Amino acid sequence: MRLLSIYRLKGKPMPEKTVDIFEYERALRFLTRFIDQEQFNALRLWRFNEQAYMAAFNNFCSLKSYEYTQCSKVCAKTLLGSERTIISTLAAIFMAIPNPSEAKGMWDAGQELAIRKERERLFNQLNNLISNRYIQVRGELVEINSTLDNIDECKKIN
Amino acid sequence: MSGTTICDFEYERNLKSLLPYLKAEQISTLNQWSAIEQDYNMAWQSFEISRTSKSTLRIKERLDKILGVESDLMNAITLIFLETPGFKQSTGLWDAGKEQGILRERERSLTTIKIYVMDRYEFIRGNLSTIAQALATLIEASGAELDGNHTALNRGVADVEISSSEVVDQIPDNNALHDEAKSTAQNNIGTLFYNDFIDPFGDDIF
Numbered sequence: 001m002r003l004l005s006i007y008r009l010k011g012k013p014m015p016e017k018t019v020d021i022f023e024y025e026r027a028l029r030f031l032t033r034f035i036d037q038e039q040f041n042a043l044r045l046w047r048f049n050e051q052a053y054m055a056a057f058n059n060f061c062s063l064k065s066y067e068y069t070q071c072s073k074v075c076a077k078t079l080l081g082s083e084r085t086i087i088s089t090l091a092a093i094f095m096a097i098p099n100p101s102e103a104k105g106m107w108d109a110g111q112e113l114a115i116r117k118e119r120e121r122l123f124n125q126l127n128n129l130i131s132n133r134y135i136q137v138r139g140e141l142v143e144i145n146s147t148l149d150n151i152d153e154c155k156k157i158n
Numbered sequence: 159m160s161g162t163t164i165c166d167f168e169y170e171r172n173l174k175s176l177l178p179y180l181k182a183e184q185i186s187t188l189n190q191w192s193a194i195e196q197d198y199n200m201a202w203q204s205f206e207i208s209r210t211s212k213s214t215l216r217i218k219e220r221l222d223k224i225l226g227v228e229s230d231l232m233n234a235i236t237l238i239f240l241e242t243p244g245f246k247q248s249t250g251l252w253d254a255g256k257e258q259g260i261l262r263e264r265e266r267s268l269t270t271i272k273i274y275v276m277d278r279y280e281f282i283r284g285n286l287s288t289i290a291q292a293l294a295t296l297i298e299a300s301g302a303e304l305d306g307n308h309t310a311l312n313r314g315v316a317d318v319e320i321s322s323s324e325v326v327d328q329i330p331d332n333n334a335l336h337d338e339a340k341s342t343a344q345n346n347i348g349t350l351f352y353n354d355f356i357d358p359f360g361d362d363i364f
Contacts, residue, residue, distance in 0.1 A: 021269065021272055021273065021276070022239050022265075022268075022269065022272070025236055025239040025240055026239075026244075028240065029239070029240055029242075029244055030244060032240070044236070044237075044240070047233075047236055048229070048233050048236070051229050051232040051233060051236070052229040054232075055225070055228040055229045055232070055279075058279070058283060059225060059283065059286070061283075062283040062284070062286040062287065063286040063287050063290055065290065
């Protein structure tokens with residue numbers, strides 16, 4: 001809703017789907033209370049890597065120069081290199097989530113139940129964001145590599 | 159977004175309302191970005207008016223600078239968001255929703271800042287190929303000037319281009335001065351804005 005009003009203020013056409021630009025951060029912020037510092041740092045670092053890759057890849061999309069292509073390849077490799085760490089971190093976080101149905105009998109007006117449900121929902125959201133991103137990056141890396149090959153060939157001819 | 163930007167302090171206004179909650183280095187990162195962006199805007203405007211060697215080289219330099227700081231800025235915004243407590247956590251407080259309102263406002267300001275930044279980068283990326291083309295033309299022209307092995311026709315074209323750019327180069331000297339002055343003035347106004355202007359919708363309302 002807040003995003004809606006910003007778009008109206010700026011007199012811009014509305015995007016088809018209102019996207020939450022802090023989706024990842026919002027999920028991570030909620031989970032911060034339940035995870036330890038190391039896991040939090042890993043997830044934060046992942047976001048930094050992802051943002052660096054996103055910047056490089058957007059540059060590459062606008063202009064397929066050698067510099068931008070090389071840069072986005074390096075960033076993609078960094079991101080893909082951290083996949084194992086991030087997956088095992090996610091697995092550890094998942095294992096620590098208590099089952100929501102176990103909190104059913106409690107006499108706290110369903111508060112604990114609601115928190116556990118929310119925790120599971122946001123964890124799933126985070127997990128989806130990360131796995132979808134990896135699928136996307138793999139697809140984009142193919143494009144980056146083929147562009148890089150093309151540039152190399154052009155250089156050889158010259 | 160059009161090429162010319164009307165400075166309405168959207169970025170500064172939102173940054174100002176966040177100031178009390180930020181760390182010193184976060185403030186300097188965000189302030190620096192604003193200065194870099196204004197430098198880019200100045201250079202872009204003079205580049206649009208006349209594509210001389212001087213203005214092309216200047217826009218290239220500032221372009222590299224602003225694209226270089228992108229991920230740093232995004233990381234800073236991410237950290238600021240993570241440090242802002244969620245407003246859902248304060249629902250139980252008995253203060254008539256005051257704390258919740260403040261947190262909501264903080265999140266809204268940060269969202270506006272991020273949208274503004276994303277908008278700017280979209281605009282800058284839209285101009286990447288134009289700048290690259292101008293730069294390629296420039297390199298070609300100077301290359302033709304350096305080695306005399308080119309065909310007469312090519313050299314003729316290059317000569318014309320160089321001489322025309324030399325003619326226009328008289329203006330950018332003035333332009334550059336004007337440009338610098340304008341950009342420092344805007345930076346100054348930006349700084350003044352935080353200090354002196356009382357925002358009716360800012361934190362004073364709480």
